[in-house]
Each structure stands twice: as C-alpha cells, then as structure tokens.
Amino acid sequence: MTRNYRLAKGDATRNRVLTSKPRLDQSLATQFVRSVQMKFLSPWRRLVLGVFAVSMICTCVQFARAQSDGDDDPVKLFERGQDAHAKNEYQKAIDFYDAAIKLKPEFAEAEFQRAMALLLINRKQEALDGFKRTVTLRPDWAFAYSKFGTFLGSYANDYANAEPILRRAIELDGGDVESMVVLAEIRQHAGDSAEALKLVRAATALEKAKSWTWRKRSFIERSAGDKAAAAASLDKALLLDPKDLGARHDRAFLRLEIGDREGAFADIQALEQAGHNSDLAGAFELAQLYDRAGKQADALRILDALPQNDQKAPEVVALRDEIAGGDGSSAESRSALEQLLEREPKNAAVLARLGAAYRRVDPTKSQNYYYRALQLDPKSVGYAIGYAAALNQSRQFVEAVRILRAVLSQAPDEYLAHTNLALALYELRDFRSAIVEYQWIADARPELAATYFFLASAHDNLREYELALDAYEKFLAKADPAANKLEIEKINLRLPILRRQIQRGEGAKQKRP
Numbered sequence: 001m002t003r004n005y006r007l008a009k010g011d012a013t014r015n016r017v018l019t020s021k022p023r024l025d026q027s028l029a030t031q032f033v034r035s036v037q038m039k040f041l042s043p044w045r046r047l048v049l050g051v052f053a054v055s056m057i058c059t060c061v062q063f064a065r066a067q068s069d070g071d072d073d074p075v076k077l078f079e080r081g082q083d084a085h086a087k088n089e090y091q092k093a094i095d096f097y098d099a100a101i102k103l104k105p106e107f108a109e110a111e112f113q114r115a116m117a118l119l120l121i122n123r124k125q126e127a128l129d130g131f132k133r134t135v136t137l138r139p140d141w142a143f144a145y146s147k148f149g150t151f152l153g154s155y156a157n158d159y160a161n162a163e164p165i166l167r168r169a170i171e172l173d174g175g176d177v178e179s180m181v182v183l184a185e186i187r188q189h190a191g192d193s194a195e196a197l198k199l200v201r202a203a204t205a206l207e208k209a210k211s212w213t214w215r216k217r218s219f220i221e222r223s224a225g226d227k228a229a230a231a232a233s234l235d236k237a238l239l240l241d242p243k244d245l246g247a248r249h250d251r252a253f254l255r256l257e258i259g260d261r262e263g264a265f266a267d268i269q270a271l272e273q274a275g276h277n278s279d280l281a282g283a284f285e286l287a288q289l290y291d292r293a294g295k296q297a298d299a300l301r302i303l304d305a306l307p308q309n310d311q312k313a314p315e316v317v318a319l320r321d322e323i324a325g326g327d328g329s330s331a332e333s334r335s336a337l338e339q340l341l342e343r344e345p346k347n348a349a350v351l352a353r354l355g356a357a358y359r360r361v362d363p364t365k366s367q368n369y370y371y372r373a374l375q376l377d378p379k380s381v382g383y384a385i386g387y388a389a390a391l392n393q394s395r396q397f398v399e400a401v402r403i404l405r406a407v408l409s410q411a412p413d414e415y416l417a418h419t420n421l422a423l424a425l426y427e428l429r430d431f432r433s434a435i436v437e438y439q440w441i442a443d444a445r446p447e448l449a450a451t452y453f454f455l456a457s458a459h460d461n462l463r464e465y466e467l468a469l470d471a472y473e474k475f476l477a478k479a480d481p482a483a484n485k486l487e488i489e490k491i492n493l494r495l496p497i498l499r500r501q502i503q504r505g506e507g508a509k510q511k512r513p
Contacts, residue, residue, distance in 0.1 A: 071099065072103065073103075074099075074100040074101075074103040074104035074107055074110070075100070077096050077097075077099045077100035077103070078096070078097065078100045078107070078109070078110050078113070080096045081093045081094070081095075081096030081097045081100065081110070081113060081114075081117075082113070084096060085113070085117055090117045090120055090121045091121070093113075093114075093117050094114055094117050094118065097110045097111075097113055097114035097117065098114065101114070106137055108134050108137035108138045108141065108144075111130050111131075111133050111134040111137065112130075112131070112134045112144050112148070114130050115127045115128075115130035115131045115134060115148065116147075116148070116151070118130060119151060119152075119156065124156070124158065128161060131144070131148050131165075134148075140172060141172075142169055142172035142173040142176065145165050145166070145168045145169035145172060145179075146166070146169040146173065146176050146178060146179045148165055149162045149163075149165035149166035149168075149169055149179060149182065149183075150162075150166070150178050150179060150182050152165065153166060153182040153183070153185065153186055154182050154185070159186045159189060159190070162182070162183075162186060163183065163186055166179045166182055166183040166186070167183065170183065175206055175208060177203045177206055177208050177209060177210075177213055180199050180200065180202055180203040181199075181200060181203050181213060181216045183199055184196045184197075184199035184200040184203070184216070184220055185216070185220070187199065188220050188223055188224075193220070193223070193224040196220050196223075196224070197220060197221065197224060200213075200216060200217045200220050201217065203216075203217070204217050204233075204236075210240065210241070211237040211238070211240045211241035211244040211247055212237070212244070212246070214233045214234070214236045214237035214240065214247070215233070215234065215237045215244070215246060215247050215250060217233045218230040218231075218233035218234045218237065218247075218250060218254070219250075221233060222254065227254065227257065227258050230254055231251070231254055231255070231258070234247050234250055234251040234254060235251075238251070243274075245271060245274055245276065248267050248270055248271055248274075249267075249271060249276075251263075251264075251267050252264045252267035252268050252271065252289055253289075255267065256289070256292050256293060261293045261294050264289070264292075264293045265290075265293045265295060268286065268289045268290055268293060268295075271286060271289075272286055272302075277302055277305075280306065280310045280313065280316075283302050283303070283305070283306055283310075284303075284313075284315060284316065284319070286302050287299040287300075287302040287303050287319060287323070288319065290302065291319075291323050296323050296324075299319075299323050300320065300323055300324070303316055303319065303320050303323075314335075314336035314337070314339040314340050315336075315340060317332060317333060317336035318333060318336045318337050318340060318350075318353070321333040321336075322353070328353055328354070328356055328357030329356075329357045329358070329359075329360065329361055333357060334354070334357050334358070334361075337350055337353055337354045337357060338354065341354065346376055348372075348373040348376040348377045348380070348383065349373075351369045351370070351372045351373035351376070352369070352370060352373040352380075352382065352383050352386055354366075354369040355367075355369035355370035355373060355383075355386050355387070355390060356386060359386075359389060359390055359393055360393065363390055363393035363394035364394060366386075366390040366393065367387065367390040367391060367393075367394060367396075370383060370386045370387035370389075370390050371387055373386070373387075374387050381407055381410070381411050381414060381417075384403055384404075384406070384407050385404070385407060385414065385416045385417050385420060387403060388400040388403040388404045388407070388417075388420050388421075388424075389416075389420050391403070391424075392420055392423055392424055392427075395427070397424040397425075397427050397428050398428070400420065400421075400424040401421060401424045401425065401428070404417050404420055404421040404424065405421065408421070415441075415444060415445075418437050418440050418441055418444075419437075419441060421437050422434055422437035422438050422441060422454065425437060426438075426454060426457075426458060429461070431458040431459075431461050431462050432462065434454070434458050435455060435458045435459065435462075438451055438454050438455045438458065439455065442455065447478065448478075449475050449478035449479040449480070449484060450475075450484075452471045452472070452474040452475035452478065453471075453472075453475045453479075453484075453487055453491075455471040456468045456469075456470075456471030456472040456474075456475060456491075459471060460494075460498070462508060463506075463507040463508045464507060464508050465498055465501050465502050465506065465507035465508075466502055466507070468498065469495070469498055469499065469502065472491050472494070472495060472498070475487070475491065476488065476491060
C-alpha cells in the first residue's frame with residue numbers, strides 16, 4: 001500500500017525548500033518575495049519570484065533619487081509607496097502610488113507597482129485595470145508583461161488572464177525564459193502537452209536556461225507520460241547545478257517510479273548528506289523515500305534520530321509501524337492513524353490503513369473505513385479487496401463475492417482477490433466454485449499447505465473422495481507439525497474412513513483435474 005502520511009499544515013504539506021533565495025535589501029522586491037511565503041512554494045516558483053525580485057530592483061532603482069521631502073514630488077511619493085510595500089502595508093503603498101500617479105499621470109512604473117500591490121491584497125480586477133493602463137503608457141514594456149503574467153500564472157493561478165499577457169511578453173522578448181516556462185505550465189494544465197513541450201523545450205534551448213528550467217521541462221515531460229525524457233532532463237539539471245537539491249529530490253522520486261531503486265538510493269543519500277533531514281518535515285519525507293527504495297533500516301534510522309517529542313507525532317508512529325511490518329492494529333498505531341484522519345478526513349490511504357488495522361479488532365469499523373476509502377478512489381483494487389476482506393470478517397460473504405468477482409474481472413491475477421473469494425465461497429458452501437479458486441491459488445503458490453486443506457475439505461463435502469484423499473495427502477506433506485497440529489489430527493482421524501469409502505466405491509465419480 002502506498003504510504004501517504006503528511007505532517008500538519010505548515011510543515012510537510014509545503015514543498016521542501018530546495019533552492020537558494022536571493023538576499024535583498026529593503027525594497028518592494030524584497031517584500032514581494034516575503035509576502036508570498038516562498039518557503040511554501042515549489043523550488044521553481046521560488047526561483048521565478050526571486051528573479052522577479054531582482055528584476056524589480058533594477059527597474060525601481062532609477063527612481064531612488066528624491067528631489068525633496070514634500071508631497072509634490074511623484075518620485076518621492078513612489079519611493080514612500082515602495083517603503084510601505086516592503087512593510088506589508090499594501091493599502092498605504094497603494095495610496096502613495098495613487099498620489100504619485102495623480103501628479104504624474106504618465107508614471108507607468110507607479111501604475112505597475114500599484115497593480116502588483118493590488119494583486120497581493122486580492123483586488124484582482126483593479127490590478128488588471130492598472131496593468132492595462134501600464135501597458136497603454138508603455139506598450140512595448142516586456143518586463144511588465146512578463147512579471148505580471150508570471151505572477152498571475154504561477155502564484156494566482158489565474159490562467160485565463162495570464163495566458164495572453166505571457167504570449168505578449170514572449171512576442172516582445174523571445175528570450176524570456178520565465179514567461180515561456182509559465183505559459184508551458186498553463187498549456188499543460190489545459191491538457192495541451194504538445195504546445196507545453198514545445199514551449200519548455202524552447203526555454204531550455206536558450207543560453208539563459210538554468211537548472212530550474214530543466215526541472216520544469218522534466219515535470220512537463222513526466223506529465224506527458226515520457227518518464228525517460230523526464231529523467232534525462234533532471235540529469236541535465238544536475239549537470240548544470242550539482243547542488244540543486246530540488247532536482248535531486250525530483251530525480252529520486254522519478255527513479256522510484258521507474259523502478260530504479262539503486263539510483264534513487266544514491267539520490268536519497270545525497271539529500272541526507274545535504275541536511276534534508278534537519279527538521280521533522282524533511283526527516284519524515286526522507287524516511288518515506290528510504291522505505292520506498294527498499295532501505296527500511298535506513299528509514300527507521302532516520303526516525304530513531306528524531307527528538308523524542310517528534311517521535312510521538314502521529315505520522316511518525318504510523319510510518320514506523322508500517323515500515324516495521326506492523327498492520328497498525330496496536331492501540332498506539334490506531335490512535336496515531338485516527339489523529340491523522342482528523343486532519344485529513346478525505347485521505348484515502350489513511351482510511352485504508354485504518355481499515356486494515358481494525359479488520360480483526362472491529363470488523364464493522366474496518367468495513368466502514370475501507371468503504372470510505374473506496375468511495376474516494378473507486379478504481380483502487382487494493383481498497384476493494386480490503387473492503388471485501390472486512391466483509392468476510394463480518395460474515396457478509398454474498399456482498400464480498402460480488403465485489404471480488406468485479407475486481408477479478410478487471411485484474412484477473414490479483415492473488416488476494418482469489419484468496420478472499422475462495423474463503424467467501426467456501427463459507428457459503430459453494431464448494432464447486434471454491435475449488436476453482438483454491439486450485440488457482442495452489443497453482444500460483446504450490447508451497448502453501450493450507451490451500452490443500454481447503455481443497456480437500458471442499459472435495460470431501462462434494463463426496464469426491466479420491467480427489468479429497470489426494471489433497472489431504474498433499475497437505476500432510478507440506479504442513480508444519482506445530483503450526484498445523486489441529487488440522488493434522490483431524491485429517492489423521494478422517495483418512496482411515498475415507499480410504500474405506502474409496503475401497504467400497506462410495507462417493508461421486510469425479511475425473512481428476
């Protein structure tokens with residue numbers, strides 16, 4: 001089962017901070033970067049916003065020379081607006097920009113800054129109107145198109161308004177990497193993989209392309225289903241910047257997806273060496289990665305190194321139990337999983353984990369949890385089988401058979417579906433159908449002794465004595481004397497009678513399979 005535990009909002013729900021942020025002096029650009037809480041954005045978006053910040057400094061510095069301390073100087077008012085902007089005093093900043101524009105109606109830079117401040121307080125329509133006035137004053141200002149469109153597309157997720165603005169930015173500046181990448185993301189979101197790939201490949205072909213550009217290309221290639229190309233793009237990203245932990249992180253995930261556990265293990269080790277486990281969120285994610293790479297000892301080592309208070313976090317308790325091979329049925333594990341569910345009541349993976357934890361403890365609860373997981377993800381074979389197993393546990397065999405037959409119609413080789421269906425049919429005394437399932441199980445796992453016990457019992461109930469004898473003997477040959485002591489004793493009592501029945505020619509005549 002895929003583990004899908006997340007830490008409380010503000011820690012692990014955020015993406016890890018994997019790229020450096022520029023350190024800027026007091027300016028609108030500095031506060032813009034802070035205002036959008038860069039640590040909660042993806043590394044690529046952080047870099048886009050960082051580039052915006054640096055560019056904004058270059059644009060604004062020409063207005064840094066104040067002529068006087070009075071209120072009749074538009075440049076001085078503009079500077080005051082920037083100071084207020086840098087302090088998160090957005091309305092105050094807007095008032096200063098308004099005053100500057102009133103004195104100098106053609107002040108395009110003030111219009112632009114005002115529009116950006118309006119975006120930050122979610123007055124989008126006013127911001128759009130201000131941006132239109134900006135480009136009316138300076139119709140060829142590529143910078144304004146690029147930064148406003150980038151903000152709309154990558155932060156505000158206003159794709160409809162962002163797209164034409166970004167297209168104009170690219171028209172004005174064919175080397176605008178940021179606009180190409182954001183527009184590519186928008187087209188991918190719209191399902192247009194062809195144009196998305198064309199745009200992002202054009203961006204990576206430019207000399208200004210950086211590691212993050214190749215990371216974005218990898219994401220779009222992966223979304224388009226070309227994991228080999230996505231892996232190659234991440235290789236290129238790390239070639240350009242071996243210290244790009246975001247690219248390292250993405251490549252670890254991608255390598256796990258394509259089954260390259262050893263390659264993923266190398267990337268995960270590099271993340272640990274770079275201090276990815278320096279806080280609870282990072283350590284938790286690192287443990288999950290090690291576990292997915294098949295390195296359970298390393299995963300537990302990371303969790304064991306956490307401070308005692310962090311080790312009590314419900315995510316950590318649940319993950320540790322699963323890594324160690326537990327089924328979550330201990331009181332501590334169930335409590336941890338229920339705390340996780342309180343935070344995320346629609347987390348299907350946690351619901352299914354609780355279903356497994358309660359299957360033998362409380363079948364009704366187990367059934368409810370699996371049902372809810374299946375409602376959230378109706379295509380999940382695992383959740384459907386878990387739900388059917390819970391139904392078996394509560395002796396609702398008819399419904400279990402219905403669900404399991406539906407599963408096997410879509411996934412005929414699902415081993416657990418066959419085992420649960422065999423049990424349900426046996427309990428319903430549909431021995432003929434049960435034999436079909438147990439024979440499938442015996443063919444798939446001939447080393448399992450228990451299968452032959454049920455096969456023998458089913459044949460015996462159908463009075464197919466020769467087939468029953470054959471299956472009983474196979475069971476005795478494979479059974480563990482200690483673990484199967486009770487069954488062995490029953491069979492040893494039954495065999496003499498069964499052999500006499502066969503000698504007398506009793507029972508149904510059945511051809512051997």
